[in-house]
Amino acid sequence: MHLNPPPATGPDEAEDVAARADAHAIAPLLNCFLREVAEPLPGPDEWRVHRLPGSGRLLRVRGARRPAEPQVRVAGAWQRVDHAELVKLVADELRRHTGVSNHELPAEMTDSRDTVAALLTARARATPPDDPYLRSEQSLLTGHPYHPAPKARGGGPVAGWLPYAPEAHARFPLTLLGVREDTVVEEGDTSALDAVGDAPPGYRLLPAHPWQLDLVDLAPAFADGRLIRLGTTGCDAWPTAAIRTLHLPEHDLFLKFSLDVRITNDIRRLWRHDLLKLRRTDAAATAAFATGHAAWLSDRGYRTAHFAFEELAVLVRDGLRGHLLPGATALLAAGLAEGFTGSPLDGADDPAAWWEAYLAQVVPPVLTAFAEHGVVLEAHLQNTLVAFDTDGMPVQALFRDAEGVKLLPDVERAAGWERLVYCLVVNHLAEIAAALAERHPALDPWPAVRRELARHDLPEIAGLLAAPALPGKTNLLLRWTNADGADARYLPLPNPLAGP
Incomplete structure (x- = not known):
């Protein structure tokens, strides 16, 4: 892949990255906390003051669209809270507000903030793509503006996910697998997959996301020959904002993979029940865009193996060239x-x-x-x-x-x-x-x-x-x-x- 490793940082640079990571992580956490839990109070224009219903504490922030600089009223004075302190505050208020405890979400909030710090460090040495489309897909350092942990990456080590992070301008070849023909499951038009590599007789080609292969245990299938390794693609794939959906510009193609990682609200697998209804929903959407110049990027079909139906599924999606207006x-x-x-x-x-x-x-x-x-x-x-x-x-x-x-x-x-x-x-x-x-x-x-x-x-x-x-x-x-x-x-x- 084409991403320089995060450089060693001095104290000043590390402090700057930490402050910027806090700011990126605080804004969406505050957005959803203030929207869903806190009670707004009248106050001066430069500060938005809220009462926290669980404890009665007062919280104030600057800014509206991307709130910043949270402060809590303590002993008659306002005290600034950083991201770690805000996570503790939010967790305490949610326990009081809902009567429910949750130990996973605070860890995800912390993971999201630490992910941003790693991305900021890597991004400083990475080269943005020349293509403005790819640049737009790889621009989301803050991410979902109303989610408490929009950048969480499952809590794994940075080295496990950073090579595949769109926000760090990653690009990398796909791993090519051969799936024994009698184990293949596919539906729709998957012919585009056969153009990205070659499979030997008795096997069908199945591209795989290398991060997903690190997350699932397929050793038995490799051992008995149901799966074989065929190297990598001759061209790079670019991760889009969805992380598990990759763009192959040379083939004018998008491929969407399962990824056994929680990203925002869900484990991002291609679930069997969704795949089985895909042809019907895609056909309906395609028909809805049959006229007019707006376009639907069709999810043409999927291919997988019956012994790892969800884990190895890959979805084939239309590229852009056949849909974009000339010159756009x-x-x-x-x-x-x-x-x-x-x-x-x-x-x-x-x-x-x-x-x-x-x-x-x-x-x-x-x-x-x-x-x-x-x-x-x-x-x-x-x-x-x-x-x-x-x-x-x-x-x-x-x-x-x-x-x-x-x-x-x-x-x-x-x-x-x-x-x-x-x-x-x-x-x-x-x-x-x-x-x-x-x-x-x-x-x-x-x-x-x-x-x-x-x-x-x-x-x-x-x-x-x-x-x-x-x-x-x-x-x-x-x-x-x-x-x-x-x-x-x-x-x-x-x-x-x-x-x-």
């Missing part, structure tokens, strides 16, 4: 929200026109898929790519991940709509709107969102524009109570759309 450059929406060198959001000379163009590309395909095809896209920041012309204006949206797609009537319409609103409006548009407003404080982004939504003839739109609240996912409470990662629970958030 695709970028990850989450990268726009967090920021990266060359982001067109930074160069928007007319932010109102830029924002209206963005909404015109992103919103209609999601609503049309729901209204006309019963397809509930998971159109959050990490599943949405937005393509820009040479002037930096949004001209196309591309969506991905059939695993996250829900279909009506498999889910009730009201539940599907709630999920759509959370993913599209709360997770996605609100973050881009806030990032744009930070750069252009005179811009109110929400009237344009209201206008775009009002253009669509869906019975739910009027209610959305008048509702006092939007659904906010409770990632902190979900993890603290060990709920299933797919079991989304929401709390009401003030609705910025509810205007005249």
Whole structure:
């Protein structure tokens, strides 16, 4: 792989990395803690003051979108707390608030912060990709802005995961395995896999993520010949923001692997039940994008071995070239929200026109898929790519991940709509709107969102524009109570759309 090892650091540099890692880790932890648990109090504009209901303590922070500098009121004075102290505070409050103990999540919070420190150190000596698309995918040092441990890597040693970290600008060859033909399980179009290497007679080619191979025990299958090693790919794969989904530019292909590591809410395996329904959900999403210039990156099929169905599964996803408008450059929406060198959001000379163009590309395909095809896209920041012309204006949206797609009537319409609103409006548009407003404080982004939504003839739109609240996912409470990662629970958030 092409990543220089983290260099030795002096005291000043180590202190700087520690402070920056704390800042990156504190912001999302505070975001979800303040959203889900704390009670806001009136106070001066420069500080946001909250009462913690479990203990009655007062907590104040600076900033709104990315809160910082947390302080707790102790003996009549405000005391600054660092990330480690904040983890202890949050854990104590959650025990009081829920009546439930959890020893895993505090460790994940610490792991997430330590991961950021390792990434900052490695990133200082790594070379960012020239391709702006890959640069956007590998830009997420903070990650999910409303998760208590967005960068946790399973608590393993740094040497085990750093070579595969997108945030450190990693790229690496895939391991090639041969799977004995009588043990192969596949569905859909997996022919693209056969182009990345060669398998001997009696075997089928199966690319594997080298990190996953370090995590699972396949020794019996290698011993009896069900699996053989065939070297590595002749080209590098680039990890995207999803970590286990890799981009192979030379083959114009994405491959998604199982990864037996908890990342945000879930162990990131390709679960059997999801794979078995993949063809149906992907076909429905493909049909929903059959017209118009928005694109769906199809999950064409999967290949695996029946003796390690989930562990070795690899999913084949469309590349970009066959979908992008000529001359356009695709970028990850989450990268726009967090920021990266060359982001067109930074160069928007007319932010109102830029924002209206963005909404015109992103919103209609999601609503049309729901209204006309019963397809509930998971159109959050990490599943949405937005393509820009040479002037930096949004001209196309591309969506991905059939695993996250829900279909009506498999889910009730009201539940599907709630999920759509959370993913599209709360997770996605609100973050881009806030990032744009930070750069252009005179811009109110929400009237344009209201206008775009009002253009669509869906019975739910009027209610959305008048509702006092939007659904906010409770990632902190979900993890603290060990709920299933797919079991989304929401709390009401003030609705910025509810205007005249």
